[in-house]
Amino acid sequence: MITLAEFLIAFFLIIAGIFGFVGSFGLLKLNDEMSRLHAPTKATTLGVGGVLLASMLNAAVVQGHLSLHELMITLFLFLTAPITAHFIAKVHIHLQESRDTLPEAGGDGLWATHDTPADED
Amino acid sequence: MGIMKRLVPHPILTLLLTFTWLCLAATWTLNSLLFGLGLGLIIPFVTQPYWPNRPRLRAPLKIAEYILVVLWDIVIANTIVARIVLFKPNADRKPAWVTIPLELKTPEAITMLAGTITMTPGTLSADLSSEGHALLVHCLDAPDPDAMRDEIKDRYERRLMEIFE
Numbered sequence: 553m554i555t556l557a558e559f560l561i562a563f564f565l566i567i568a569g570i571f572g573f574v575g576s577f578g579l580l581k582l583n584d585e586m587s588r589l590h591a592p593t594k595a596t597t598l599g600v601g602g603v604l605l606a607s608m609l610n611a612a613v614v615q616g617h618l619s620l621h622e623l624m625i626t627l628f629l630f631l632t633a634p635i636t637a638h639f640i641a642k643v644h645i646h647l648q649e650s651r652d653t654l655p656e657a658g659g660d661g662l663w664a665t666h667d668t669p670a671d672e673d
Numbered sequence: 674m675g676i677m678k679r680l681v682p683h684p685i686l687t688l689l690l691t692f693t694w695l696c697l698a699a700t701w702t703l704n705s706l707l708f709g710l711g712l713g714l715i716i717p718f719v720t721q722p723y724w725p726n727r728p729r730l731r732a733p734l735k736i737a738e739y740i741l742v743v744l745w746d747i748v749i750a751n752t753i754v755a756r757i758v759l760f761k762p763n764a765d766r767k768p769a770w771v772t773i774p775l776e777l778k779t780p781e782a783i784t785m786l787a788g789t790i791t792m793t794p795g796t797l798s799a800d801l802s803s804e805g806h807a808l809l810v811h812c813l814d815a816p817d818p819d820a821m822r823d824e825i826k827d828r829y830e831r832r833l834m835e836i837f838e
Binding site for chain 2: 570571574577578581582583584586587589590591593594596597598601619620621623624627630633634637638641642644645654655656657658660661662663664665666667
């Protein structure tokens with residue numbers, strides 16, 4: 553039973569390591585700013601997720617107590633990671649994109665980042 | 674009913690805060706349960722003015738289904754994106770902006786959708802249109818942007834519509 557659990561813990565750690573590596577490698581390899589932003593979402597989902605699963609399993613089987621801190625880490629990550637990514641994307645739109653390089657904004661005409669007070673004159 | 678509603682304006686948030694406190698304290702005693710419950714009662718009461726029109730959850734059980742679908746998609750999309758990052762030359766990759774017209778109206782539901790799109794690898798929500806009727810999404814590799822748009826609308830937006838509206 554313990555051996556099986558140790559195999560599983562090792563498996564999750566290896567998965568986490570692989571996806572953490574792919575995330576960092578993506579930052580180097582991808583060649584435009586917006587694509588590079590995709591790399592960290594991998595590291596924060598399966599990369600961190602694998603470590604947290606391994607940690608919970610280790611606490612439950614090897615140390616024999618229930619550990620729920622990992623669930624909280626997941627919760628806080630899922631709350632904060634999209635907001636950070638959203639801010640970086642907004643900075644990119646401010647600096648690199650103009651109204652012509654982005655697609656049509658549905659029926660509204662403008663994307664919120666380009667909706668500056670000057671439009672109201 | 675009236676006075677209960679005024680004192681406990683948000684029962685789900687109260688439960689969530691209590692649970693969060695218990696997990697953070699990591700001690701399953703009556704003491705921390707009472708303290709967590711106290712926080713869970715005070716915080717929604719104090720922050721009540723900040724959500725004047727919060728949406729009703731029409732189908733709370735569908736949230737569990739939604740979370741499972743998203744977790745599964747994260748695993749699948751991770752392997753797809755890992756393959757793109759490791760083996761696809763940059764010249765063959767077709768990054769694209771995709772406009773997703775929104776049927777969701779409530780800000781909370783749109784936030785959930787945007788967060789979901791960012792957390793599933795390969796897509797990233799970047800901006801909202803000026804009146805909130807469309808979402809700007811960046812795709813890492815989208816040979817067919819229209820198919821991508823339809824998939825997001827069908828998998829996530831339809832489920833969120835059932836939960837919130």
